[in-house]
Amino acid sequence: LFVNAPMSSGAVLSLGKDQSLYLAAVLRKRVGDETVVFNGRDGAFLGRLTRDSKKAVELELVERIAEQSPASDLWYGFAPLKNERMDYVVQKATEMGVGTMQPVLTEFTQVSRLKQEKLEKNIIEAAEQCEVLSVPRLEPEIALKSLIEQWPERHGSRRLVLADEARASASPVGALSELNSDPVGLLIGPEGGFSDAERELLRAQSFVVTISLGPRILRADTAAVAALAVLQATIGDWR
Numbered sequence: 001l002f003v004n005a006p007m008s009s010g011a012v013l014s015l016g017k018d019q020s021l022y023l024a025a026v027l028r029k030r031v032g033d034e035t036v037v038f039n040g041r042d043g044a045f046l047g048r049l050t051r052d053s054k055k056a057v058e059l060e061l062v063e064r065i066a067e068q069s070p071a072s073d074l075w076y077g078f079a080p081l082k083n084e085r086m087d088y089v090v091q092k093a094t095e096m097g098v099g100t101m102q103p104v105l106t107e108f109t110q111v112s113r114l115k116q117e118k119l120e121k122n123i124i125e126a127a128e129q130c131e132v133l134s135v136p137r138l139e140p141e142i143a144l145k146s147l148i149e150q151w152p153e154r155h156g157s158r159r160l161v162l163a164d165e166a167r168a169s170a171s172p173v174g175a176l177s178e179l180n181s182d183p184v185g186l187l188i189g190p191e192g193g194f195s196d197a198e199r200e201l202l203r204a205q206s207f208v209v210t211i212s213l214g215p216r217i218l219r220a221d222t223a224a225v226a227a228l229a230v231l232q233a234t235i236g237d238w239r
């Protein structure tokens with residue numbers, strides 16, 4: 001359970017309404033029962049219920065059971081998608097070990113307003129489900145042109161892996177093998193793809209490495225998971 005509060009052995013946490021209801025009513029936890037809590041900064045703790053009211057569960061932190069894992073340094077940029085596909089993308093990116101996510105507004109992006117809070121809630125739920133202790137950061141959206149202009153100054157030597165269906169030929173493994181253990185970023189386009197001008201601008205950047213995910217056109221949310229899996233298989237876990 002993610003609880004955004006300082007954690008140390010012996011501390012007592014008072015949970016909010018939603019989490020109290022979840023523990024006391026859904027999981028039917030009672031005083032003396034235990035659960036695992038984390039805050040994304042101090043590792044994971046075994047918490048024991050000292051109060052099981054549906055409105056205000058209290059937990060005493062018995063002991064730390066896992067050290068805080070180092071944050072992932074994989075950056076993931078994605079053109080915002082509509083509603084539940086957006087939720088899906090941030091959940092899968094969390095499960096696949098992304099450290100920082102940033103919505104990138106492109107010419108054909110069909111979504112204007114992003115629900116930052118809803119996306120952050122999805123990220124936390126995914127982190128709870130896949131037991132990743134360092135919760136990925138969601139950065140405010142940025143226009144593709146600004147992302148490119150600011151890249152060297154904000155990302156240093158990090159290479160940007162561009163998933164582009166126009167490169168059906170090259171095998172991703174070959175293109176990625178030159179990256180060895182450099183920190184990487186991944187960029188996935190919108191449902192309508194990148195415009196030709198955007199593709200040209202991206203290709204002209206020395207920090208961009210373009211990969212194909214095969215000869216078929218994948219939906220943007222499919223491409224996200226496929227690209228993250230290819231990166232994990234070739235570059236390895238991204239610490």
Ligand code: SAM
Pocket residue numbers: 162163164165166187188189190191192193194211212213214215216217218219220223
């Ligand atoms: N341009 C097409 C269109 O207009 O529908 C496809 C865009 S695709 C739905 C969205 C994004 O997924 C693309 O911008 C690209 O980043 C990624 N993608 C989809 N299929 C891919 C493939 N075979 N190889 C690499 N990237 C792919």
